[in-house]
Amino acid sequence: MKAILAPDFPKTDKNTLLVAFLSEEFANQTSALFSIAPSENAATDSGKRQLLNQDGKTLLTIGMGAKPNAEAFRKAAHQATQLANDYGYELIVLAVADIEQDRSLATAITEGFLLSGYQFNIYKSEAKAADLNSVHILGSGDALEAAIETGRIMADATSIGRDLVNEPVITLTAEELSRRIRSYGEQYGFEVEVLHKAKIQALKMGGLLAVNLGSIDPPTFSIMEHKPANPRNEKPVILVGKGVVYDTGGLSLKPTANSMDFMKADMGGAAAVVGAICGLAEAKSDVWVIGLIPATDNRPGQNAYVPGDVIEMYDGSTVEVLNTDAEGRMILADALAYAKQYDPELVIDLATLTGASVVAVGSPGIPMMATADESQKSALKAAGETVYERLVEFPLWEEYKDMLKSDIADQKNIGGREAGAITAGKFLEAFTDYPWIHLDIAGPSWRFSPDSYRGKNGTGVGVRLLFQFIQQYGQA
Ligand code: BES
Ligand code: ZN
Ligand code: ZN
Secondary structure, three states, rough: EEEEEOOOOOOOOOOOOEEEEEOOHHHHHHHHHHOOOOOOOOOOEEEEOOEEEEEOEEEEEOOOOOOOOOOHHHHHHHHHHHHHHOOOOOOEEEEEEEOOOOHHHHHHHHHHHHOOOOOOOOOOOOOOOOOOEEEEEEEOHHEEEEEEEEHHHHHHHHHHHHHHHOOOOOOHHHHHHHHHHHHHHHHHOEEEEEOOOHHHHHHOOOHHHHHHHHOOOOEEEEEEEEOOOOOOOOOOEEEEOEEEEEOOOOOOOOOOHHHHHHHHHHHHHHHHHHHHHHHHHHHHHOOEEEEEEHHHHHHHHOOOOOOOEEEEEEOOOOOOOOOOOOOOOHHHHHHHHHHHHHHHOOEEEEEEEOOOHHHOOOOOOOEEEOOOOOOHHHHHHHHHHHOOOOOOOOOOOOOOHOOOOOOOOEEEEOOOOOHHHHHHHHHOOOOOOOHHHHHEOOOEEEEEEEEEHEEEOOOOOHHHHHHHHOOOOOOO
């Protein structure tokens, strides 16, 4: 799928659908562009659609409501994509009358079209490509062109995240994840260093090694670095992603249906970090960013770590394992401790960490826990509103620390029945000594049923959020 800025109506033999996104003020202008007038009540009502035929042309109008936001345009783009594919159109020519006024709409529209066109069909013997393969957005000018390009980069980066999440563990082992990170580094132009098992052992990353004990595939620890010549920030921003390439739960085995069956998606945090860094490198961001990905599968193999084990972590502290399914925090803890050596300005980790976070806010929300200051938190929240991956802050009160007290070690790896998303965050906090933000993306990283342009299965959540945040970094 391609999105192109088109100053003029294209001359084409392609089966073409004309589309107008109508907002109240501009309703007449957009339809006049196509010389087809929508009926009197052609609704600018939000989400209302009308199909009109005249002189062999078909115009789809989608009402945008009185004050449409970027998300409404992403969703309208998805509706238009669906309809075009249902009726076999190959090309959409799109008119949005106020697009010159608010160019960020062009970014959102591009995201909506390109993300709606995402397909993961490498394993289908008879994959059918979608009919719709390009969108021409009517308009002109460098600024509009740049806005569309930003949308294109964000969508491509998100597709990288989705591809990684959708890839099953039989192909995407920890080592394969690292190989792909390496090749993305070559393609997009960022540095990659991969620590393999021997090095991870020499470094004594006890958390990562413990989770890996039940697996026959070795763990990896990937380090990505995008360092521009004159970075905006003096100290790096570090992004950490949970890379559990499959979570069986280990000996605390998960049940299959709706629980283990999609646990190839337990590297959604890693996918978000990799996708975002690809996008930032492609956009030639002037922010210095480092990505850390601890990766392994979590399995109940013969030597698997067991409930009751005490593990010495990378930072030298000890953890009593009382549930082997709380593995994400074990590997993230080592990565967070590893991040200290960079003296970071800010560390953000993303992880499909707890079912409790899904119970708390469901798939639309991302619980955030943080020790970073208000300005960093509110900048990230603002980025979340822009890309519609919205954050909600949970507290890290001292009381939660008591819930992690162990009889024989510094911490145990689970809290009690209460506040499961928070005790996971509180556990991680102990491994940080810098401004830090933790995002639990267990809810939004995967969809069992289609959700507009987010699609079905891996959503690539976090990629646009991180990209948007870093692009605005320090400029609030
Ligand atoms: N990967 C899971 C969390 C998860 C749940 C991700 C649902 C995506 C959707 C994580 O490793 C896990 O199993 N967490 C446990 C922690 C518990 C044992 C304290 C959970 O949430 O049940
Ligand atoms: Zn688990
Ligand atoms: Zn997990």
